[in-house]
Amino acid sequence: MPTTLLSVALYVFALFPGVAFGFARDGHRPAGKRSAIRETASVVFISTICNGLVAVVIAVIATRVPPVQKELEKVLLGDLSWVREHLLPSVLLLMVAIAASTALGYALGSKTAAKWGLNKLWNSGIQRDLSAWQDLFEPDEPVTVQVGATLKSGTWIAGTLYTFDPNPDADPHRTIVLSGELVSRPQGATTAAPIDAQWVVIEAQDIELLMVSYEEPDPQTEVVDPTQTAT
Numbered sequence: 001m002p003t004t005l006l007s008v009a010l011y012v013f014a015l016f017p018g019v020a021f022g023f024a025r026d027g028h029r030p031a032g033k034r035s036a037i038r039e040t041a042s043v044v045f046i047s048t049i050c051n052g053l054v055a056v057v058i059a060v061i062a063t064r065v066p067p068v069q070k071e072l073e074k075v076l077l078g079d080l081s082w083v084r085e086h087l088l089p090s091v092l093l094l095m096v097a098i099a100a101s102t103a104l105g106y107a108l109g110s111k112t113a114a115k116w117g118l119n120k121l122w123n124s125g126i127q128r129d130l131s132a133w134q135d136l137f138e139p140d141e142p143v144t145v146q147v148g149a150t151l152k153s154g155t156w157i158a159g160t161l162y163t164f165d166p167n168p169d170a171d172p173h174r175t176i177v178l179s180g181e182l183v184s185r186p187q188g189a190t191t192a193a194p195i196d197a198q199w200v201v202i203e204a205q206d207i208e209l210l211m212v213s214y215e216e217p218d219p220q221t222e223v224v225d226p227t228q229t230a231t
Helices: 005-014 016-026 036-064 066-076 081-085 087-108 111-115 119-123 132-137
Strands: 144-151 156-164 175-185 200-203 207-215
Touching: 005 016, 005 087, 016 036, 016 087, 036 066, 036 087, 066 081, 081 087, 087 111, 132 156, 144 175, 156 200
Parallel strands: none
Antiparallel strands: 144 156, 144 207, 156 175, 175 200
């Protein structure tokens, strides 16, 4: 464990890659509740990988330049005379190494890295942060998601999925927002009636039964980009 102020600072900076990885990963996918031990282990694990990769790059560069290799070996053996004599360059080099390692951690947690299949390494075949809602409401195919829900009050509501809370934990306050042609059927009624609204918000704790179906998009429907203007 670090005992001096400098060693404590270096220890904290060394954990930046893991923090950056978590920040980037949580920005494009929901995260469930994790224990403090698991969070700490993830930060340390990712930081160790990123710092190790940067150290390998520095070592390879040092082997190409014998004077640099000689001074680096002295530093690793505890001889900090060069660092004391060149304090400003040493600090700058250290900050560059930390920045490179942090940027690598952020890149590993990015959405692009996940699309390349890197998320499979973290999941190991098990989607730890994937709820049944996200699995159903975000299919791989470009389809329209139709949702029908029977509430605990006995009312049945149906419509097109607009958005939903992707929280992987079973939170009773998670919500589903429906839009499109909204219809409802109160308990005891035999026919459904349109809902005079644009959106309907349903909480998970009010749902007794949830039904999901997919519809193929209409190929004749042209999607217009509002940012494009006619000339």
